[in-house]
Amino acid sequence: MGTILNVEDINVYYGSIHAIKGISFHVDEGEVVTLIGANGAGKSTTLNTVAGLLRSKTGKIEFLGEDISNTPAHKLVEKSLALCPEGRRIFLNMTVKENLEMGAYTLDKGTDIAGEIEKIYDLFPRLKERYKQVAGTLSGGEQQMLAMGRALVSQPKLIMLDEPSMGLAPILIEQIFDIIKTLHSQGVTILLVEQNAQAALSVADRGYVMETGTISLTGTGAELLASPEVKKAYLGS
Amino acid sequence: MSFLNYLVSGLSLGSIYAIIALGYTMVYGIAKMLNFAHGDVIMVGSYVCFFAMMRFELPPVIGVLLAVLVCTILGIIIEKLAYKPLRSAPSLAVLITAIGVSYFLQNSALLLWTSNPKVFNSIVGKGSVNIGALSISYVTLLTVGICVVIMIVLTTFINTTKMGKAMRAVSEDKGAAQLMGIDVNKTISMTFAIGSGLAAIAGVLLCSAYPTLMPTTGSMPGIKAFTAAVFGGIGSIPGAFLGGILLGVIENFAKAYISTEFSDAIVFGVLIIVLLVKPAGLLGKQVNEKV
Numbered sequence: 001m002g003t004i005l006n007v008e009d010i011n012v013y014y015g016s017i018h019a020i021k022g023i024s025f026h027v028d029e030g031e032v033v034t035l036i037g038a039n040g041a042g043k044s045t046t047l048n049t050v051a052g053l054l055r056s057k058t059g060k061i062e063f064l065g066e067d068i069s070n071t072p073a074h075k076l077v078e079k080s081l082a083l084c085p086e087g088r089r090i091f092l093n094m095t096v097k098e099n100l101e102m103g104a105y106t107l108d109k110g111t112d113i114a115g116e117i118e119k120i121y122d123l124f125p126r127l128k129e130r131y132k133q134v135a136g137t138l139s140g141g142e143q144q145m146l147a148m149g150r151a152l153v154s155q156p157k158l159i160m161l162d163e164p165s166m167g168l169a170p171i172l173i174e175q176i177f178d179i180i181k182t183l184h185s186q187g188v189t190i191l192l193v194e195q196n197a198q199a200a201l202s203v204a205d206r207g208y209v210m211e212t213g214t215i216s217l218t219g220t221g222a223e224l225l226a227s228p229e230v231k232k233a234y235l236g237s
Numbered sequence: 238m239s240f241l242n243y244l245v246s247g248l249s250l251g252s253i254y255a256i257i258a259l260g261y262t263m264v265y266g267i268a269k270m271l272n273f274a275h276g277d278v279i280m281v282g283s284y285v286c287f288f289a290m291m292r293f294e295l296p297p298v299i300g301v302l303l304a305v306l307v308c309t310i311l312g313i314i315i316e317k318l319a320y321k322p323l324r325s326a327p328s329l330a331v332l333i334t335a336i337g338v339s340y341f342l343q344n345s346a347l348l349l350w351t352s353n354p355k356v357f358n359s360i361v362g363k364g365s366v367n368i369g370a371l372s373i374s375y376v377t378l379l380t381v382g383i384c385v386v387i388m389i390v391l392t393t394f395i396n397t398t399k400m401g402k403a404m405r406a407v408s409e410d411k412g413a414a415q416l417m418g419i420d421v422n423k424t425i426s427m428t429f430a431i432g433s434g435l436a437a438i439a440g441v442l443l444c445s446a447y448p449t450l451m452p453t454t455g456s457m458p459g460i461k462a463f464t465a466a467v468f469g470g471i472g473s474i475p476g477a478f479l480g481g482i483l484l485g486v487i488e489n490f491a492k493a494y495i496s497t498e499f500s501d502a503i504v505f506g507v508l509i510i511v512l513l514v515k516p517a518g519l520l521g522k523q524v525n526e527k528v
Contacts, residue, residue, distance in 0.1 A: 053412060077418030089413040091406050102406050105399070106418035150417070 009059035019045045021213040034192040034200040037210035043193040051083040078106045082156035088147040092136035103153035120149040141172035160191045197234035201225045243493045249377040251485020252384035256439040257462030258477035260432030266408040266472035267428045273335040276459015277342035282308045282437030283444045297360035304437040312433025346452035354451045357444035380442045470521030
């Protein structure tokens with residue numbers, strides 16, 4: 001099992017605000033790793049930096065052994081790194097199928113794109129029922145499924161999920177986490193950012209707890225679930 | 238039957254507005270900026286075609302193709318030099334730059350080609366088709382025909398090709414489009430290329446119908462077409478067509494039945510009323526985000 005993603009000592013600023021203060025972490029092949037923490041701890045900033053939407057002033061980000069610290073965001077998909085962004089950000093005026101086709105944008109001309117999209121439909125049967133519908137007319141849960149499906153079409157080596165349960169009803173949150181478990185059992189490597197610490201830690205192999213731009217705690221999912229600090233701060237007990 | 242004649246010439250003028258409006262609306266949709274230099278690209282295209290035909294005595298088809306080529310390249314260069322460095326600047330800075338580019342093009346034309354009006358020879362013959370009392374000139378037929386062809390080709394391109402879909406994705410959400418692997422800069426450049434190429438065609442058709450060519454030739458049609466794009470719903474391609482055609486027809490009827498002097502005031506008055514009732518324009522998009 002090799003390391004897929006290795007992040008070393010990154011520092012990210014928004015203007016004069018020091019948002020990420022020298023954090024390091026790694027994700028190994030086949031793992032589900034979660035970053036948990038309160039609102040504003042820097043979880044999304046970390047994912048956006050790995051995805052190339054933001055830049056770190058120091059350190060390096062290695063993906064599959066290659067330094068990607070300065071690679072533009074649109075080139076990373078080709079390198080097999082996908083981000084399913086916070087707030088879903090699906091293309092609301094395009095149909096479900098067109099959204100999935102956009103996910104396949106970087107696949108080679110010869111690829112069986114219809115076949116790849118079919119695999120996504122197997123994972124999310126609801127999307128198949130609604131493939132002709134304009135994405136803006138989907139329910140919140142369906143939109144989240146579409147966002148995840150869109151990120152998965154290109155069969156990335158690492159998929160980063162930013163708050164997939166945000167704003168969803170409890171039953172839908174359960175469904176989303178079931179899908180994460182399914183993906184895990186299929187060997188997909190996942191970096192998961194969540195405010196729902198309980199759910200995230202119960203599906204994760206390992207986790208990192210973030211606090212105002214730093215990593216304060218790390219351990220296996222089970223260890224963190226049992227940790228008194230995590231319990232007190234994030235699990236409400 | 239004069240009503241029909243006014244209608245046909247209105248459709249012709251409206252087709253020209255529609256082709257120009259496409260450039261405004263596509264650039265707005267994708268780069269979220271108003272390219273006020275667009276009207277002056279029309280003028281450059283007309284001069285290129287004029288010199289190709291008059292000085293080098295090339296056939297009109299070659300003249301038009303040269304105009305399209307020059308304007309396409311000009312559009313890409315303008316975007317790269319003037320707008321790209323301002324990608325994350327406030328929109329007011331971009332707007333002022335666009336006005337600056339407009340003046341730059343007009344004054345360059347003034348230096349190169351002087352302010353003396355040139356008489357543009359129509360790219361098609363002077364004849365006309367007569368159906369009863371209705372007389373339709375070849376230029377009118379050509380203009381409306383080209384507008385319809387552009388509408389069909391462009392709609393198909395946007396809806397079915399990979400590049401077209403990528404353009405729609407960028408127009409909705411640049412960040413998300415990047416996460417799909419779409420090169421946003423390349424897409425914006427492509428949009429300027431298409432819009433400017435269309436501006437060249439519009440310029441040639443405009444000067445074929447109204448043969449006076451000056452460095453300021455593009456300004457007024459540019460502003461009218463911008464109005465047409467807003468009228469139809471800026472950012473919407475069908476809206477640009479609808480807005481362009483309606484504007485042309487309204488302008489012509491206003492000239493014919495009310496007053497030539499007041500025709501522009503009437504056109505802009507209609508725009509104001511439409512925007513009061515439908516602030517997003519006739520076909521403007523209004524999507525509500527779901528939670």
